[in-house]
Amino acid sequence: MEIVDIVKLYNEDGLGLKEIAEKINSSKSTVQRKLKNDGWQYNRKENKYEKNVSRETTNIETNVSRETIDNGDNVINTTTNNENNVSRETIEVVNRTYGIPSDLDRALKIKCAIEGKKAVDIVREALKNAVEQKYFDYK
Numbered sequence: 377m378e379i380v381d382i383v384k385l386y387n388e389d390g391l392g393l394k395e396i397a398e399k400i401n402s403s404k405s406t407v408q409r410k411l412k413n414d415g416w417q418y419n420r421k422e423n424k425y426e427k428n429v430s431r432e433t434t435n436i437e438t439n440v441s442r443e444t445i446d447n448g449d450n451v452i453n454t455t456t457n458n459e460n461n462v463s464r465e466t467i468e469v470v471n472r473t474y475g476i477p478s479d480l481d482r483a484l485k486i487k488c489a490i491e492g493k494k495a496v497d498i499v500r501e502a503l504k505n506a507v508e509q510k511y512f513d514y515k
Contacts, residue, residue: 379411379414379416382410383411386425393407484499
C-alpha cells in the first residue's frame with residue numbers, strides 16, 4: 377500500500393493508525409515511521425496528516441524572518457522585516473526534492489550542528505554561489 381493511500385485512509389476515511397496498521401499487517405509505530413520518513417507530519421489542529429508543512433520563525437539580531445509554506449503548489453512566501461521597519465521584502469521560494477549522497481548528507485548535518493546553522497540556509501547559499509549571475513537575468 378502506498379503512503380498516499382495510508383494518508384487517505386486516515387484523513388478522509390477516518391481510520392486510526394492502529395486500524396490502518398491492522399489492515400496492512402503492520403504495527404502502528406511502523407505506519408507512523410513510514411509517514412514521517414515520507415515527509416508527512418501530523419497537524420493537531422486539523423487532526424490530519426499533511427505533507428511538507430513548516431511554520432518557522434527565526435529571530436536573528438535585529439531581523440525577524442517568517443516563512444509560511446503553502447502546501448497546494450509548493451510555494452513559500454518569505455517576508456523579512458527589520459525591527460525599524462525600514463525594509464520589507466517578499467521572496468517567492470519553490471520547494472524541490474533532490475537526492476544527495478549519504479556521506480554528503482552526514483557531513484552537512486555535522487556542519488549544521490557545529491556551526492549552529494540550518495541545512496536549508498547552507499544549501500541555499502551553496503546553490504546561489506554555484507549558479508552564475510547570468511542565469512538569474514534570463515526572463
